[in-house]
Amino acid sequence: MAGRTLFDKIWDDHVVEKLPDGTCILYIDRHLVHEVTSPQAFEGLRLAGRRLRHPEATIAVVDHNVPTTDRSLPIEEPQSRLQIETLERNVREFGVPYFPLRSRNQGIVHVVGPEQGISLPGATIVCGDSHTSTHGALGALAFGIGTSEVEHVLATQTLLQKPAKNMRVTVEGQVGPGVTAKDIMLAIIGTIGTAGGTGHVIEFAGSAIRALDMAGRMTLCNMSIEAGARAGLVAPDQTTFDYVKNRPYAPKGEAFEQAVAYWTTLASDPDAVFDREVTLKAEDIVPSVTWGTSPEDVLPITGLIPDPASCDDPARAASWRRMLEYMGLEAGRKIAGTKIDVVFIGSCTNSRIEDLRAAAAVAKGRKVAPGVRALIVPGSGNVKAQAEAEGLDAIFRAAGFEWREAGCSMCLGMNPDRLTPGQRCASTSNRNFEGRQGPGGRTHLCSPAMAAAAAVTGALTDVRELVPAEEPA
Amino acid sequence: MRAFTTLTGIAAPMPAENIDTDQIIPARFLKTIERSGLGRHAFAGLRYEADGSENPDFVLNKEPYRRAEILITYDNLGCGSSREHAPWALLDFGIRCVIAPNFADIFYNNCFKNGILPIRLPREICDALMGDARLGANARLTVDLERQVVCRPDGTEIPFEVDAFRRHMLLEGLDDIGLTLRHDGAITAFETKRKQAEPWMPEIRKTADGESGTSQKV
Structure with a gap:
């Protein structure tokens, strides 16, 4: 029998039953719930007279709608308030564990799950949110689902699924200074495209991946969906175990040792076969930014804005023209030096303590450029408290950044933090779609260090020109 | 769920x-807590000008496409967010069938x-x-799920592939949850077996105020 991949192993361990046509009833260990994609699911349960099968495998949190200003103030937008109140009513009625807005544990669902030890290696984890792929960093099979499936999991603790195909993306070598997990992932998406991973689960492997800390691995897996993949995975190793140990909801003592013994068996077998393999050299990756309105429109910060005239495919050239017009960019010019109006450092991609440290290292002793609005939005109340304990908030405030409360914030234009038409933003989030950060907003995706560099210079800037090469970025 | 058999539109x-x-x-x-009513916001950024008036160049603002029931696009339709509000908005607009070279997985599902x-x-x-x-x-198209063909206005038929299980569910308008609950015994047996094999998997205890009292690592 051929060897099995990490994905195959987790999958096999969760198949309850295989139906005659190959569809599987897949057991779900952890279900994360937030306010936007759950109200219709709870309503469905209510209408059908169904209960939650396992409230103790479920955790709810509010993140998408919440303002990131003073938590003692009421939520002004009536619809946002209604959605949050609806979740609170549902968690009470159905007995779901919940981190309320005023809890220090509240935050972005994909920051909270790993931080609390709720997301564990080898587990199946779902959430009505495409960035559930984040939790794959722990070696968990984690993927986003729609609201009908949220209801299905609430009622049955399972999903009807067929196995995905296996893809492996290997990044060997050592990245240069100023190059982060975000740059690695943007390079991968730029290489395989936004549909490159469709139908697949991507396992990230290679020495450059092994060298990443958990926050970096989460950034990588988070954006697997931007490569079209169902999920991203990194095999659990000592870095993973050290991260999980002693987290509030993780197994403790002997149970933890038992768990590690199992988690250690999950790595892909040496003879496992992948349906598709892609390899990148870490040395080739430079700090990157996006120029267009799809995450695959990536450029090294040293690069030139693409020219539709040089594109052979007429449909693609037309799409580039439209993107350049929307983005207000001129073909053939250097991307570096493009003036920005707003900097957003946050989101489930890049709002962990490591991300804030990287941004603070650039911001320290510098000032946000005149006319630029720069927001720092920690991923959770705990990240915020940790950053304050380390004095990062003082660095940011002194530099002129806004220091805000946890939430999805300006990643998606669902709460008061959004761009106005025409505003240009260097953003550590995950999607540069038209209007994603607010109607007419222009998004350039980049790493926290690059975003901080943009904030202090007022333009898209090569962070390596700010940070001496011998210092870690 | 409404069954899908054939559609001419x-x-x-x-x-x-x-x-x-x-x-x-x-x-x-997405701030709604209901499934219906999203049709008027479908493609809002493309369909409406900043002042709320219709963009006359957008296809769904033109006749006869205001009454479109089928949408045809190029690659990777529905990429990005998992929001089921996307198919809800399409359905509420009147779209019952989408055709593309390929789709993003979650949207497809x-x-x-x-x-x-x-x-x-x-x-x-x-x-x-x-x-x-x-x-x-x-020039209406007919989509026949039973026979798995798209019929063009000139009468030619284009066969298409669809997963047999999903086809069955759609033809019958069946509820996934009801189907899964018929396997309740298997799910319970699986849970018992796993509790023995992986006794370390902790339960998430209900927290009244969200504070577990433990010091947090981040």
Whole structure:
């Protein structure tokens, strides 16, 4: 029998039953719930007279709608308030564990799950949110689902699924200074495209991946969906175990040792076969930014804005023209030096303590450029408290950044933090779609260090020109 | 869920790649706690000008496509967010079938859960169907899920593939949850077995105020 991949192993361990046509009833260990994609699911349960099968495998949190200003103030937008109140009513009625807005544990669902030890290696984890792929960093099979499936999991603790195909993306070598997990992932998406991973689960492997800390691995897996993949995975190793140990909801003592013994068996077998393999050299990756309105429109910060005239495919050239017009960019010019109006450092991609440290290292002793609005939005109340304990908030405030409360914030234009038409933003989030950060907003995706560099210079800037090469970025 | 058997209707051509779910339904419209009523916001960014008036150049603002029941696009339709509001918005607008060379996985799945049939066809065939669609109201397409064919206005039939299980669920308008609950015994047996094999898997205890009292690592 051929060897099995990490994905195959987790999958096999969760198949309850295989139906005659190959569809599987897949057991779900952890279900994360937030306010936007759950109200219709709870309503469905209510209408059908169904209960939650396992409230103790479920955790709810509010993140998408919440303002990131003073938590003692009421939520002004009536619809946002209604959605949050609806979740609170549902968690009470159905007995779901919940981190309320005023809890220090509240935050972005994909920051909270790993931080609390709720997301564990080898587990199946779902959430009505495409960035559930984040939790794959722990070696968990984690993927986003729609609201009908949220209801299905609430009622049955399972999903009807067929196995995905296996893809492996290997990044060997050592990245240069100023190059982060975000740059690695943007390079991968730029290489395989936004549909490159469709139908697949991507396992990230290679020495450059092994060298990443958990926050970096989460950034990588988070954006697997931007490569079209169902999920991203990194095999659990000592870095993973050290991260999980002693987290509030993780197994403790002997149970933890038992768990590690199992988690250690999950790595892909040496003879496992992948349906598709892609390899990148870490040395080739430079700090990157996006120029267009799809995450695959990536450029090294040293690069030139693409020219539709040089594109052979007429449909693609037309799409580039439209993107350049929307983005207000001129073909053939250097991307570096493009003036920005707003900097957003946050989101489930890049709002962990490591991300804030990287941004603070650039911001320290510098000032946000005149006319630029720069927001720092920690991923959770705990990240915020940790950053304050380390004095990062003082660095940011002194530099002129806004220091805000946890939430999805300006990643998606669902709460008061959004761009106005025409505003240009260097953003550590995950999607540069038209209007994603607010109607007419222009998004350039980049790493926290690059975003901080943009904030202090007022333009898209090569962070390596700010940070001496011998210092870690 | 409403069953899908055959559909004869107007098809709207949208010759673009990577039409993401933020375009199908922007995030600012996701604050509803209901499934219905999103049709008027479908493609809001493309369909309306900043002052709220209709963009006359957008296909769904033109006759006869205001009454479109089929949408034809290029690659990677529905990429991005998992929001089921995207198929809800399409359905509420009147779209019951989407045709593209390929789809993003979650969107593809969400369509089936809402009685929308997503059909994968090669790009050159999508081009041909868009050509048909441009002929307007007299050039309706018929989608026959039973026979797995798309019938063009000239009578030619284009076969398509669809997963047998999903086809069955759609033809019968069946509820996934009801089906899964018939396997309740198997789920319970699996849970018992796993509790023995993986006794370390902790339960998430209900927290009244969310504070577990332990010091937090981040």
